[in-house]
Amino acid sequence: MNPDIVKERQNASFDVQKLTYILDGGPEKTKRRREISLVLNDPDFDEEDPNFLSRSERYEQAVRKSAQMILKLREYGISDPAEINCYKSVVRGNFHESLGLHYVMFLPTLYSQCDQEQSKKWLPLATSFEVLGTYAQTELGHTHLRGLETTATFDPTTQEFVLNSPTVTSIKWWPGAGKTSNHAVVLAQLYTRGKCHGLHAFIVQLRHMDTHEPLPILVGDIGPKFGFSEVDNGFLKLDHVRIPRENMLMKHVEPDGRYVKPASAKLTYGTMVFIRSLLVGLSALVMAKSCTIAIRYSAVRHQSEIRSEPEPQILDYQTQQYKLFPLLATAYAFSFVGQYMTETYYRISGDINQGDLSELPELHAVSAGLKAFTTWTTNTGIEVCRMSCGGHGYSRSSALPDLYAEFTPTCTYEGENTVMMLQTAYLVKSYRQAKAGEQLRGIMSYLNDMEQRHVRAHPASARPALVDINDLSDLVESYKLRAALVESAAKSIQQELQKRRSHEDAWNNSAIDLVKASDAHCHYMVVKLFTDKLSEIGDPDINLVLTTLAQLYALHGIALNSGDFLQAGLLTVPQMQQIPVRIKELLCLIRPNAVALVDAFDFPDKVLSSVLGRYDGNVYENLFEWARRSPLNATEVHESFHKYLK
Numbered sequence: 045m046n047p048d049i050v051k052e053r054q055n056a057s058f059d060v061q062k063l064t065y066i067l068d069g070g071p072e073k074t075k076r077r078r079e080i081s082l083v084l085n086d087p088d089f090d091e092e093d094p095n096f097l098s099r100s101e102r103y104e105q106a107v108r109k110s111a112q113m114i115l116k117l118r119e120y121g122i123s124d125p126a127e128i129n130c131y132k133s134v135v136r137g138n139f140h141e142s143l144g145l146h147y148v149m150f151l152p153t154l155y156s157q158c159d160q161e162q163s164k165k166w167l168p169l170a171t172s173f174e175v176l177g178t179y180a181q182t183e184l185g186h187t188h189l190r191g192l193e194t195t196a197t198f199d200p201t202t203q204e205f206v207l208n209s210p211t212v213t214s215i216k217w218w219p220g221a222g223k224t225s226n227h228a229v230v231l232a233q234l235y236t237r238g239k240c241h242g243l244h245a246f247i248v249q250l251r252h253m254d255t256h257e258p259l260p261i262l263v264g265d266i267g268p269k270f271g272f273s274e275v276d277n278g279f280l281k282l283d284h285v286r287i288p289r290e291n292m293l294m295k296h297v298e299p300d301g302r303y304v305k306p307a308s309a310k311l312t313y314g315t316m317v318f319i320r321s322l323l324v325g326l327s328a329l330v331m332a333k334s335c336t337i338a339i340r341y342s343a344v345r346h347q348s349e350i351r352s353e354p355e356p357q358i359l360d361y362q363t364q365q366y367k368l369f370p371l372l373a374t375a376y377a378f379s380f381v382g383q384y385m386t387e388t389y390y391r392i393s394g395d396i397n398q399g400d401l402s403e404l405p406e407l408h409a410v411s412a413g414l415k416a417f418t419t420w421t422t423n424t425g426i427e428v429c430r431m432s433c434g435g436h437g438y439s440r441s442s443a444l445p446d447l448y449a450e451f452t453p454t455c456t457y458e459g460e461n462t463v464m465m466l467q468t469a470y471l472v473k474s475y476r477q478a479k480a481g482e483q484l485r486g487i488m489s490y491l492n493d494m495e496q497r498h499v500r501a502h503p504a505s506a507r508p509a510l511v512d513i514n515d516l517s518d519l520v521e522s523y524k525l526r527a528a529l530v531e532s533a534a535k536s537i538q539q540e541l542q543k544r545r546s547h548e549d550a551w552n553n554s555a556i557d558l559v560k561a562s563d564a565h566c567h568y569m570v571v572k573l574f575t576d577k578l579s580e581i582g583d584p585d586i587n588l589v590l591t592t593l594a595q596l597y598a599l600h601g602i603a604l605n606s607g608d609f610l611q612a613g614l615l616t617v618p619q620m621q622q623i624p625v626r627i628k629e630l631l632c633l634i635r636p637n638a639v640a641l642v643d644a645f646d647f648p649d650k651v652l653s654s655v656l657g658r659y660d661g662n663v664y665e666n667l668f669e670w671a672r673r674s675p676l677n678a679t680e681v682h683e684s685f686h687k688y689l690k
């Protein structure tokens with residue numbers, strides 16, 4: 045064990061194990077997660093570092109691992125969805141798998157949209173993996189749902205739907221598992237009796253069940269990408285492909301072609317809401333991994349000098365702390381927000397299953413906004429962590445390049461982030477309702493007292509300062525008032541309308557304000573949820589260290605967005621000047637606990653897969669060892685010498 049890292053652990057002021065329990069949701073859950081993690085010792089999961097393999101080898105290795113995972117899940121009798129998720133995220137490490145979409149989109153779509161008869165037919169096939177599914181929605185030319193071109197036309201004479209991609213732009217593009225899957229949930233515009241009824245989901249068989257040969261359908265892999273090398277993102281062109289009427293999910297077409305309206309057309313989009321909710325938790329996980337790597341490495345790396353003494357640990361440099369500790373605070377904040385998002389998703393979808401759709405718009409808005417907010421922040425954060433590791437952060441052995449390449453598409457898939465932030469219609473609607481005197485409930489209730497607060501551009505000197513920067517509840521309050529930026533967005537729309545612009549143009553001309561309002565709303569939610577969580581934590585040592593992190597998270601956010609807070613008169617200029625001073629104090633308070641705080645995330649070394657983030661801190665000898673395994677070192681003289689240089 046590296047002596048620096050040993051010393052760091054001795055300095056901790058709290059019980060790391062107890063903090064792990066809080067993050068997992070209780071000691072039982074930690075115990076179970078650790079039991080599941082023992083699978084990492086299984087030699088069947090031994091594999092070559094994917095960084096040393098070609099794309100085709102990576103795909104093959106990933107498929108082998110996926111198949112092994114399925115067999116082991118059966119062998120160990122793991123069937124609880126949360127446990128399957130935990131098991132898979134342990135085994136998968138930092139990479140995705142081509143069968144991932146079967147689990148996260150195909151199966152959930154079947155569970156939520158099959159009727160009884162369909163469940164009886166499809167679920168046994170899909171849960172036994174005879175049917176391997178993908179989710180084919182996006183097209184070469186479009187992702188906007190109303191703009192999708194693939195059609196499903198009902199033919200009452202044969203009781204079939206005819207699926208067709210009429211143009212190049214209508215070819216399905218990006219769905220994972222182009223080579224792996226034999227079925228797809230295809231999203232297509234439904235036509236019956238000559239009328240279009242919008243987007244609906246259909247189960248389409250793509251390949252022969254025994255030979256895996258494609259049916260008369262063009263299907264394949266779209267080629268190498270920025271990352272996702274294990275995943276065969278695919279294309280799919282349907283040329284008048286016929287499927288039985290029973291393959292339409294939720295069965296909205298009667299045998300005579302009559303269309304039966306669903307309770308809400310948006311239920312078809314349910315799987316996206318599910319994944320967006322999951323991505324909040326994934327952001328927390330990846331932020332936590334990146335911080336673990338960068339902070340452990342910074343504790344063992346020594347460089348240059350502060351005083352004329354031996355080289356200090358780079359974690360002692362104030363600038364290094366300023367790079368990493370706000371991200372550490374973010375990882376904790378997002379962990380609690382991830383827990384909230386999962387609970388909220390299951391609570392509201394439970395109500396939806398009982399026929400109560402009243403909270404569906406809020407679930408959509410919150411999951412879309414928090415997905416965008418947390419993935420954007422994490423995306424930037426991983427890169428900061430990588431750079432904070434200097435040159436070694438650029439080596440694939442650090443895992444940080446892979447974490448970035450695998451994570452960055454979360455800002456794009458399941459709804460491009462700007463587009464998701466623009467789903468703020470809900471915020472603007474709520475604002476208008478509150479302004480009309482309606483009492484809002486839940487997370488939007490802060491808009492109720494807007495009329496009294498009138499948060500908008502004012503000279504700071506004209507307002508009393510509301511905030512004690514050392515008081516977390518005051519900071520939450522000021523984020524809440526800043527979130528009232530939605531007022532500016534609503535006003536911008538109003539002004540545009542007054543210029544006789546159409547509603548659509550008024551919306552587009554206010555889009556920057558709308559995205560800002562959405563961002564401020566999400567930021568408020570994160571600060572509030574982090575602060576609320578503190579009241580549940582009884583252990584005084586842990587409460588103290590997490591309060592320090594929450595303060596850092598809140599103040600750092602204010603420093604980054606100081607213009608908003610000053611403009612709204614929520615803080616005075618002298619207070620704004622105090623914030624960097626307080627931030628520096630908080631960095632010093634966090635410093636002795638930094639390694640313990642990342643240890644509490646409890647990532648086994650095999651899950652981190654990072655030489656820099658090793659628990660024992662023995663970085664250098666293992667970097668050397670890793671490099672020697674590079675395929676270029678397989679021979680002392682590379683064949684290129686004989687071919688070209690000699």
Ligand SMILES: CCCCCCCCCC/C=C\CCCC(=O)SCCNC(=O)CCNC(=O)[C@H](O)C(C)(C)COP(=O)(O)OP(=O)(O)OC[C@H]1O[C@@H](n2cnc3c(N)ncnc32)[C@H](O)[C@@H]1OP(=O)(O)O
Pocket residue numbers: 129133140144145148179181182187188189190191220310313314316317319322323325326329404405408457458459460463467469470
């Ligand atoms: C630790 C956990 C690990 C978990 C790991 C998970 C990792 C996953 C790895 C998998 C890898 C990759 C998977 C990627 C899969 C995909 O990307 S699938 C494709 C996803 N595509 C999209 O997301 C498309 C984005 N676009 C849209 O959703 C819509 O076009 C958009 C919402 C932008 C607009 O919707 P439209 O219906 O076309 O248009 P509008 O008329 O504007 O909307 C009408 C009203 O409906 C409301 N709405 C929209 N969506 C929903 C919804 N989902 N639920 C409820 N309500 C919705 C919208 O707000 C409008 O409301 P209003 O009329 O204003 O009241």
Ligand SMILES: Cc1cc2nc3c(=O)[nH]c(=O)nc-3n(C[C@H](O)[C@H](O)[C@H](O)COP(=O)(O)OP(=O)(O)OC[C@H]3O[C@@H](n4cnc5c(N)ncnc54)[C@H](O)[C@@H]3O)c2cc1C
Pocket residue numbers: 145179180181182183185186187188217218219220272277453456457458459460461462463466
């Ligand atoms: C790794 C990966 C895996 C994927 N897996 C799947 C899958 O399994 N199944 C599937 O169906 N799809 C999948 N996708 C596709 C993914 O869902 C889409 O790429 C995503 O929804 C974004 O759509 P787009 O690519 O059309 O981007 P675009 O919408 O074309 O975005 C391009 C730019 O235009 C801007 N823009 C677009 N519309 C607006 C607007 N209304 N207002 C303001 N700005 C706008 C965006 O902000 C962005 O800057 C995957 C994508 C990736 C990268």
